[in-house]
Amino acid sequence: MNILEINNLSKRYGKIQSLNNFSLKVEKGNVYGLLGPNGSGKTTTLGIVLGIINANSGSYKWFEKEPTNEARKKIGAILETPNFYPYLSAVKNLEIVADIKNVSYKNIEDVLATVNLSERKNYPVSTYSLGMKQRVALASALLSDPEVLVLDEPTNGLDPQGIAEIREIVQKIVKKGKTIIIASHILDEIEKICTHVAIIKKGNLIISGSINEVLSKDNRIEIISDNLDKLEDVLKEYNGIKRIIKAGLKLELYVDDNVKSEEINKYLVENNIYLSHLVLSRQSLEETFLELTSEQKK
Amino acid sequence: MIRLVKAEAKKIFYYKSFMACTILYLVFLPLMFIGIGQLSISKTAISLSIIFNYPDLWHNLSYLASWFNLLLGIMFILLISNEFVYKTLRQNVIDGVSRNQLILSKFIVILIIAFLSTFYILLSGLLIGEIYAVKHSFDDILKESYFLITYFIQSVAYMSLGLLVGMLFRRQGTPILFFLLYTVMIEPIVSLKIPAPFNDYMPMNILGNLVNNPLPGMIGTTLPHLDLTTTIIGSITYIILFVILSLVLVKKIDL
Numbered sequence: 001m002n003i004l005e006i007n008n009l010s011k012r013y014g015k016i017q018s019l020n021n022f023s024l025k026v027e028k029g030n031v032y033g034l035l036g037p038n039g040s041g042k043t044t045t046l047g048i049v050l051g052i053i054n055a056n057s058g059s060y061k062w063f064e065k066e067p068t069n070e071a072r073k074k075i076g077a078i079l080e081t082p083n084f085y086p087y088l089s090a091v092k093n094l095e096i097v098a099d100i101k102n103v104s105y106k107n108i109e110d111v112l113a114t115v116n117l118s119e120r121k122n123y124p125v126s127t128y129s130l131g132m133k134q135r136v137a138l139a140s141a142l143l144s145d146p147e148v149l150v151l152d153e154p155t156n157g158l159d160p161q162g163i164a165e166i167r168e169i170v171q172k173i174v175k176k177g178k179t180i181i182i183a184s185h186i187l188d189e190i191e192k193i194c195t196h197v198a199i200i201k202k203g204n205l206i207i208s209g210s211i212n213e214v215l216s217k218d219n220r221i222e223i224i225s226d227n228l229d230k231l232e233d234v235l236k237e238y239n240g241i242k243r244i245i246k247a248g249l250k251l252e253l254y255v256d257d258n259v260k261s262e263e264i265n266k267y268l269v270e271n272n273i274y275l276s277h278l279v280l281s282r283q284s285l286e287e288t289f290l291e292l293t294s295e296q297k298k
Numbered sequence: 299m300i301r302l303v304k305a306e307a308k309k310i311f312y313y314k315s316f317m318a319c320t321i322l323y324l325v326f327l328p329l330m331f332i333g334i335g336q337l338s339i340s341k342t343a344i345s346l347s348i349i350f351n352y353p354d355l356w357h358n359l360s361y362l363a364s365w366f367n368l369l370l371g372i373m374f375i376l377l378i379s380n381e382f383v384y385k386t387l388r389q390n391v392i393d394g395v396s397r398n399q400l401i402l403s404k405f406i407v408i409l410i411i412a413f414l415s416t417f418y419i420l421l422s423g424l425l426i427g428e429i430y431a432v433k434h435s436f437d438d439i440l441k442e443s444y445f446l447i448t449y450f451i452q453s454v455a456y457m458s459l460g461l462l463v464g465m466l467f468r469r470q471g472t473p474i475l476f477f478l479l480y481t482v483m484i485e486p487i488v489s490l491k492i493p494a495p496f497n498d499y500m501p502m503n504i505l506g507n508l509v510n511n512p513l514p515g516m517i518g519t520t521l522p523h524l525d526l527t528t529t530i531i532g533s534i535t536y537i538i539l540f541v542i543l544s545l546v547l548v549k550k551i552d553l
Contacts, residue, residue: 050392052553073394083389085380088312099305100393140393 001028002064003148003179004049009058011044011203018044020203021058026148026181026196031174033190033211034183035289036200042183043080045200046152050077063147073101076141077150082133086126090117090136093125094143101144111139115169131162138169148179155189167192187289199289207243221253221261224277225268234271238264250277302395302403303410310377310407319373323366323415328422330362335430349512350430353441357512359423360449363415364509368481370411371456375473378404378464388553401545404461412453416446448508448526451533455505458540465544468551498524504532 004026011019019041026032034042047053049060051072062071084093094108112121115135125133134154141149154170155163167189174180174193184190190197191211198208207214225231228251232244235251240259245252253264261280268275310316335347349358381387390400423446427439460477467473481502489497497503507529524532 047552052388052391054550054552069391069394069396069399072392077392079388079392081385083385085309085312085384085386087314088308092308092312096305096308096390097393099301099308100390100395102301 002026003028003030003062004181005061005064006045006049007059007061009045009048009060010056011041011048011053012056018203019048019055022200022203022205024198024205024208026179028147028179029177029195031180031182031193031195033194033197034181034200035185035187035190035197036183037185040185040200041203042185042200043152044203046077046079046150046181046183050075050079050150052079073144074147075150076144076146076148077152078134078137078141078154079150079152080156082137084125084133084136087124089124090121090128090139093136094140097140097143103144107143107145111142114142114172115139116165131158131165134158134162134166135169138166142173146178148181149173151180151182153184154182155184155186213242219255219257219259220281221255221259221264222247222250222277222279222281223253223264223275224250225273225275227273231268231273234268234273235264238267299399299403299406302399303406306403306407313377313380316373316376319369319376323369324418327363327366327418328425331359331422331426332429334362335426347430349516350426352427352431352433352435352438353443354512354516355423355427355431356442356445357509357515359419359426360445360509361512363419364449364452364506366415367453367456368478370415370453371460371477371481372474374408374411374457374460375464375477377407378461379468379470379473382464382468383470385553391553397548398545400548401461401541404544405458405541408454408457408461411457412450415453416450419449420446445509448530451530451537452505452508455501455508455533455537455540458537458544459501462540462544462547465547495524499532501536504529505536508533 002025004024006022006024009019009022010017022041022045024032024045034045036042044053048055049062049067051067051069060067062075065071084090085096088096090112091108094111095105098105098108109118112118115138117132117135117139120128120132125136128136138151138154141151151170155166158166170180170182170193180193182190182194194211196209197211197214199206199214223231228246228249231251232246235241235244235253240256241253242256243254245254255264261278265275265278331350335350337346349355381390387400391397395403424439427434431438459481460473463473463477463480467476485500485502489500489503492500498507504524507523510523523529
């Protein structure tokens, strides 16, 4: 079942195109990472599907239905900073969330225990550290035992210990088999917990798919010939090439393991293209990410 | 919806500034009544407590209390701007409140606060009547008690305007400043430029007319004012307008 389906969403703030024809499909059980640098449109995307930002065009569906506020009750979400009534305690804040989602107060103790906040639960949230607030936010997202969790930069601004705590909690939730959509600019975070990833840059979807597909330690082949456009056209016909990226004067091919550089060379010669440069290299995840989000993109 | 109103109650009940205002209101309103009752016009034996005779009591009391409706409006703005400053309105929507429910639950809170405050004036009125009024017959008490209803409409209207202003500015301070400037300065000045009888239909004028100044009536002169039915219909129209505009606004904005 599709948990979330996004079709061609666009959002413009004045002159800035924050989101451009963005589409994505999240299936049940996916742990879907939305990866991109700051300001790439991750929060805008999540804001739209969570009903607080009006899109200029495009549509989305939750649970294969047109979105309503009832659907949002089945989603546990934190967007950007944790938002609470600072003068209320964690318990009172969660009671308000329970009232909105129409669930019982019984779960409040449990979710506070899950995020290790039982001790301070009756103090006003204004006395909490950022890490604790983030944990209350997570508790509030878990409160209705939702089918899907949406987490936007859950470790942003936390110290290393806070980051570790949040990750541990998220890992626990992942093990329960819940669908999670998590936005982050930290590759490491996505890589550690996600099954799928979509990379977004300046409001454009660059690539999406299973994490192995997208961030695999791909074989990369760099090639140069005198006519790159023709080279690219010819290579598009070749099986086993996943991506072609134009990097300055050379082309970078991301290929399956079974693709051999000599076979590509032979194929090109058959098509009357002679290479002046051919290098095979393996690539790290960081490199892939930086590559995908850097200026060169074809 | 009941649980949403319950949630609203929690937001208000534990909010110290709001409760401080409420206590001020609860304490100062009867103090003001009693204080005025104790006054006498200097060097004459006429005590001001004559204004607390039935049936005039309801009119005079509502008029005195209606000054506190500004406070109710400001208190309500405080609640709305908090929601924007804390970004909790957006969290409420993320958690599953629809925008219609958002405005509806706030409006129900307005009705509840207005009802409580009207009820409080009813109680104070009965108490003060017990102390100062000369006649106590049931008929005398009941006569002109419709001022409680017009007072109720007026407090609903002030808070609905507070809702709209709060939604319009979405931050702390500015909406309260605007609310005060508008009610006590901008509209009175604009009203001067608008020819009669149209200026009577300006929101603050028509709302003020719900519980008009009883003094001219006491000394035997009456100013040309709209009749009660027109005033009530006009006021309710403004309330509906304020609420609908708030709704349109909240649907349009990104929270």
